[in-house]
Amino acid sequence: MNVTVRGRRRACRTVDFDTAINAVRLIDQRLLPHRFVILPFTDYQKTARAIRDMVVRGAPAIAATAAYGLAQGARAFRGRDLALFGAHLERVRTTLAAARPTAVDPANALRQVLESMRQGSTVAEQQATALAAARAFADASVAHCEAIGRHGLPLIQDGARVLTHCNAGWLACVDVGTATAPLYAAQAAGRPFHVFCDETRPRCQGASLTAWELAHQGVPHHVIADNAAGHLMQRGEIDLVIVGSDRVLGRTGHVANKIGTYTKAVLAHRHRLPFYVAIPLSTLDWELRDGGEIPIEERSEDEVLGASGAVTTPGRCSSSSAARPGRPAYVRIANPSSHARNPGFDVTPPELITGIITPVGIFKPRELWRHRHRLGGPA
Numbered sequence: 306m307n308v309t310v311r312g313r314r315r316a317c318r319t320v321d322f323d324t325a326i327n328a329v330r331l332i333d334q335r336l337l338p339h340r341f342v343i344l345p346f347t348d349y350q351k352t353a354r355a356i357r358d359m360v361v362r363g364a365p366a367i368a369a370t371a372a373y374g375l376a377q378g379a380r381a382f383r384g385r386d387l388a389l390f391g392a393h394l395e396r397v398r399t400t401l402a403a404a405r406p407t408a409v410d411p412a413n414a415l416r417q418v419l420e421s422m423r424q425g426s427t428v429a430e431q432q433a434t435a436l437a438a439a440r441a442f443a444d445a446s447v448a449h450c451e452a453i454g455r456h457g458l459p460l461i462q463d464g465a466r467v468l469t470h471c472n473a474g475w476l477a478c479v480d481v482g483t484a485t486a487p488l489y490a491a492q493a494a495g496r497p498f499h500v501f502c503d504e505t506r507p508r509c510q511g512a513s514l515t516a517w518e519l520a521h522q523g524v525p526h527h528v529i530a531d532n533a534a535g536h537l538m539q540r541g542e543i544d545l546v547i548v549g550s551d552r553v554l555g556r557t558g559h560v561a562n563k564i565g566t567y568t569k570a571v572l573a574h575r576h577r578l579p580f581y582v583a584i585p586l587s588t589l590d591w592e593l594r595d596g597g598e599i600p601i602e603e604r605s606e607d608e609v610l611g612a613s614g615a616v617t618t619p620g621r622c623s624s625s626s627a628a629r630p631g632r633p634a635y636v637r638i639a640n641p642s643s644h645a646r647n648p649g650f651d652v653t654p655p656e657l658i659t660g661i662i663t664p665v666g667i668f669k670p671r672e673l674w675r676h677r678h679r680l681g682g683p684a
Contacts, residue, residue, distance in 0.1 A: 306475040306480055306481065306482075306489075306518070306521075306522065307521065307522070308341065308521050309521060310341045317332070317343075318443075318447075318479050318480050319331070319332050319361065319363075319366045319369075319475060319476055319477075319478065319479055319480065320361065320366055320369040320370050320373065320443060320479050322373045322376070322377075322436070322439065322440070323345060324436070326345060326347060327347065327348075327377055327380050327381060328345035328346055328347045328377070329345070329346045329352045329355070329370060329373045329374055329377055330343055330344070330345050330346075331343065331344055331346065331355055331360050331361045331370065332361070332476065333360050334359065334360060334361060334362060334476055334514060335358070335359060335360060335613075336633070337476070337513055337514055337517055338513050338514070338516070338517035339614075339615040339633070344360065346360075348377065348378075348381060349374045349375070349377050349378035349381070349397050349400060349401065350400060352370060352371075352373070352374035352377060352401070353374065353400045353401050353403075353404045354404075355370070356370055356371065356374075356401070356404035356405055356411075357404040357405065359508070362405075362472075362477065362510070363472060363473065363476060363477020363478060363549070364408035364409075364410040364411075364477070364549070364550070364551040364552070364587075364588055365410055365446050365449075365450070365477060365478040365479060365483065365585055365587065365588070366476070366477050366478050366479060367404075367405055367408055367410060367411050368408070368410035368411045368413065368414035368442070368446065368587050369414065369439075369442060369443040369446055369478075369479045370411075371401040371402070371404075371411035371414050371415055372414040372415065372417070372418050372438070372439035372442045372443065373436075373439045373443070374397070374401045375394070375397055375398060375401060375415055375418050375419070375435060375439065376418065376432075376435035376436040376438070376439040378393070378394065378396075378397030378401075379393075379394060379397070379422070379431065379432045379435040379436075380432050380435065380436065382394075382428065382432070384428065385427070385428050385429075386428070387427070387428060390428045390431070394419070394422075398415050398419065401415060402415060405602060406600045406602055407551050407552060407561055407599065407600055407601060407602045407649065407650045408551035408552060408588075409551070409552040409587075409588060409589075409590040410551070410552075410585075410587040410588055413587045414439075414442050414587060417438065417442055418435055418438040418439055418442065421434050421435075421437070421438035421441075422434045422435050422438065442587075443479045444479075446478060446479045446585055446587065447478070447479050447480045447481060448664070449585035449586060449587075449664040450475075450478050450479075450480065450481035450482055450483060450486045450585060450664075451481055451486065452664035452665070453481075453483055453486040453487070453583050453584075453585070453662050453663065453664055454481065454486030454487050454489060454490035455490060456487075456662055456663070456664070456665075456666055456667055457486060457487025457490065457547070457581070457583060457662045457667070458487055458490040458491055458494065460487055460545060460547070460579070460581065460662075461487050461488060461490075461491035461496055461498050462496070462498075462544075463496050463497055463498075464497055464498065464499075465491075465496075465498040465499075465544050465545065466498070466499050466500075466501065466542055466543050466544045467488065467498060467499070467500050467501070467543075467544065467545055467546070467547060468500075468501045468503065468534060468537075468538075468543045468545070468546045468547075468569065469484055469485070469500060469501070469502055469503065469511065469515055469546075469547060469548065470503045470505060470511060470546070470548045470562070470563060470565060470566055470569050471503070471505040471510045471511055471515070471548070471549070471562070471563035471565075471566075472505070472510040472511060472514035472515045472518070472549075473485060473515075473547075473548060473549025473550075473583065474514065474515055474518040474519075475518060476514050476517075476518060477514075477549060478585075482518075482549075483549040483550075483583040483584055483585065483662075484547045484548055484549045484583045485515075485518065485519075486583060487547065487583070487662070488500065488519075488524060488547075489522065489524075492522065492523075492524060497525075498525075499525045499526065499527075500515075500519055500524060500525070500526040500527075501526070501527055501528075501529050501534070501537065501542075501543060502515045502516045502519070502526055502527070502528045502529065503529060503531050503534060503565065503569070504528055504529065504530055504531055505531065505563060505565060506531055506565075506609075507608040507609045507612075507647065508608055508613075509612070510563070511528065512528045516528050531565055531568075534569055534572055535572045538572055538573070538575075538576040538578060539576065543576075543578060544578065544579075545578055545579040545580070545581065546569055546570075546573050546578060546579070546580045546581065547581045547582075547583055547662075548562055548563075548566055548569070548580075548581075548582055548583070549562060549582070549583055549584065550562045550582050550583075550584050550588050551563075551588065551650060552588060552590050552599055553582065553584055553588050553589055553590065553661060553670075553673070554590050554593050554594070554595075554596060554599070555589045555590060555591040555673045555674055555677060555680065555682050556591065556593070556594050556673075556674050557594065557595065557596065557655060557670075557671070557674075558654075558655030558658065558661070558669070558670025558671050558672075558673055559595070559596030559599070559652055559653070559654060559655060559670075560582050560652065560653045560655075560658060560661075560670070561596070561599045561601070561650050561651070561652050561653075562582070562650060562651070562653065563649070563650060563651075564648055564649055564650055564651050565651070566650075566651055566653055567651040567652065567653045567657075568651075570653045570657040570658065571657065573657070574657050579659040579660075580657060580658055580659050581658075581659055581660050581661070581662055581667075582653075582658055582660075582661050582662065583661075583662040584661060584662070584663060585663075585664060586663065586664060586665075586680060586681045589673070589680060589681070589682065591677065591682045591683050596652040596654060597652070599650075599652055601648050601649065601650050601651070601652075602648070602649040602650060603646075603647060603648055603649070604647045604648075604649045605647060606644055606645035606646070606647050607635075608647055609639070609645035609646070609647045610637060610638065610639040610643070610644075610645050611635050611636055611637045611638050611639070612635070612636055612638055613633065613634070613635050613636075614633070614634060614636070615632065615633055615634065616632050616633075616634045655669075655670030655671050658670045661673065663680060665679050665680060666679075668680075
């Protein structure tokens with residue numbers, strides 16, 4: 306997608322690779338929307354920390370990062386012994402896979418790269434194949450998002466008012482986005498619509514990332530407090546909800562996504578509004594059989610007890626583009642002696658979901674298993 310930095314408009318991917326220095330290049334999303342910085346991560350341990358520390362986030366983006374991280378680790382190996390190389394790769398894979406446990410996309414990406422590498426008969430051949438496979442995964446992920454946009458376009462009618470949750474845009478992917486893909490397709494088609502971005506506490510990815518994306522793409526939008534969604538639905542000011550996902554169970558249709566997604570699904574069901582989940586094929590988990598089995602990441606309580614942002618000078622705290630935020634800062638909000646629980650995700654059952662928007666079409670959640678061959682599932 307396009308981003309304007311210091312007055313210059315440029316195309317940019319969230320995740321890329323620099324072969325000259327064997328580095329994974331990532332937009333530091335912790336600094337957005339106040340600063341746009343691309344950082345190189347020069348070994349697989351640093352790449353894994355970047356995933357864990359949310360320099361990069363969003364299941365498809367994490368998956369591409371993990372794929373590149375595996376190639377990075379493979380390229381760093383010195384030697385010709387295939388057995389030692391295999392043991393090294395397993396350490397790299399384990400480190401990357403453990404960085405964020407809820408999303409299934411990284412595990413799928415790592416498996417795809419490793420399967421491609423097995424075609425090589427020497428260490429050198431497998432190292433070369435690793436980077437090619439990682440690039441192929443990233444490119445396929447973008448193609449999936451573009452296809453999601455085509456299939457989801459009919460859902461965005463003229464004048465539609467769409468609620469999003471968290472960030473499932475191009476920042477959460479390699480490019481284009483999942484939940485935003487139908488929106489960008491509608492924009493390209495000249496259809497008028499409006500987006501309400503849930504702030505998405507505690508890290509506020511809706512307010513900081515989705516709103517930043519939409520502003521750069523020229524999409525009309527408002528940021529709303531998480532608890533305002535029900536009020537707007539009750540007043541008839543929202544027409545549909547589109548979210549992304551970190552894991553969708555292909556056998557049952559359960560959806561794991563950013564905490565608060567389940568709440569929005571319940572509200573949409575109560576107000577008889579369509580609730581859609583947009584995913585690339587890498588988000589499908591064909592192994593787990595129950596939503597209760599999905600691992601839910603518990604993050605630091607500091608995210609709940611305070612808020613991160615940028616300090617502004619007195620009189621400059623406005624929505625005006627002239628207001629330039631200053632240094633990053635963390636501000637404690639909660640009572641000083643209190644502790645917090647911080648589950649990063651929740652699970653939405655299939656009966657609350659209108660449809661799953663995939664690169665090959667829109668399916669009812671419980672239809673996924675029946676169509677598994679079209680969706681890249683098991684035989």
